[in-house]
Amino acid sequence: MTSQTHGQDHHGSGSTGTDGVQDVDAVVAEMMRQEFWDARYAGEGLAWSGDPNPQLVAEVADLEPGRALDVGCGEGGDAVWLARRGWDVTAADLSPLALVKVEAVAAAAGVGDRVRTLHLDAVAQAPEPAAYDLVSAAFLHLPPEPRAAAIAGLAAAVAPGGTLLWVAHSPLDLALPGHGPRPPQLMPTETEVAAALDPQAWSLEVVEARPRTRTGEDGTEVLHHDVVVRARRTG
Numbered sequence: 168m169t170s171q172t173h174g175q176d177h178h179g180s181g182s183t184g185t186d187g188v189q190d191v192d193a194v195v196a197e198m199m200r201q202e203f204w205d206a207r208y209a210g211e212g213l214a215w216s217g218d219p220n221p222q223l224v225a226e227v228a229d230l231e232p233g234r235a236l237d238v239g240c241g242e243g244g245d246a247v248w249l250a251r252r253g254w255d256v257t258a259a260d261l262s263p264l265a266l267v268k269v270e271a272v273a274a275a276a277g278v279g280d281r282v283r284t285l286h287l288d289a290v291a292q293a294p295e296p297a298a299y300d301l302v303s304a305a306f307l308h309l310p311p312e313p314r315a316a317a318i319a320g321l322a323a324a325v326a327p328g329g330t331l332l333w334v335a336h337s338p339l340d341l342a343l344p345g346h347g348p349r350p351p352q353l354m355p356t357e358t359e360v361a362a363a364l365d366p367q368a369w370s371l372e373v374v375e376a377r378p379r380t381r382t383g384e385d386g387t388e389v390l391h392h393d394v395v396v397r398a399r400r401t402g
């Protein structure tokens with residue numbers, strides 16, 4: 168398993184084909200299966216960098232720590248960062264093998280007592296309602312209907328006054344150089360994500376496609392855009 172930085176390629180392997188609709192649909196269906204993600208986390212090393220996502224750092228650094236739910240937590244880079252800042256974190260993922268990594272990473276970071284793990288399919292199961300001061304999902308890429316179900320469940324898990332943060336690859340990147348083939352249906356705009364939240368119950372604080380650069384494998388700078396939606400539950 169190669170080491171990757173956050174946001175480098177959260178869409179599976181470079182063999183992801185987008186040549187035909189059927190191929191793309193098959194790839195997307197595969198990426199929704201636990202086995203797909205278990206295979207990613209089955210190796211000895213880490214699939215991701217272990218660093219927190221920069222958009223999480225930017226959006227959460229000023230919040231008062233409380234109870235946080237990180238959904239699609241992967242190996243726990245964000246969960247450990249939150250725990251270090253005093254959050255009481257539930258790290259949730261579809262892949263039990265990812266959660267094994269989270270436990271090891273959190274223990275090694277000395278925050279094992281602040282990070283508990285939860286096996287959760289965010290499409291099929293809603294987390295405990297109104298239980299968290301922060302619910303964060305970073306690069307949880309799903310096709311439209313499952314995405315709507317996941318956002319609804321995650322939004323309901325935010326306690327009144329709490330924050331929902333959704334970070335994802337932007338469809339702006341589909342047309343940019345340096346990006347591998349990606350199923351476009353996994354990449355909603357920030358406006359689409361924001362529109363999933365009831366305006367009677369949510370205050371939209373950030374709705375952006377935020378530019379970010381990373382150094383590619385060949386040493387060149389690659390421009391990315393992260394969809395960042397941060398909303399506060401008012402109702």
Ligand SMILES: C[S@@+](CC[C@H](N)C(=O)[O-])C[C@H]1O[C@@H](n2cnc3c(N)ncnc32)[C@H](O)[C@@H]1O
Nearest residue numbers: 177204239240241260261262288289290305306
């Ligand atoms: C691209 S990785 C992102 C991991 C981490 N958030 C990060 O930013 O590095 C997507 C994660 O979402 C998890 N995932 C995929 N579908 C899921 C679902 N339906 N419910 C919960 N987690 C899911 C995968 O197992 C994987 O760990």
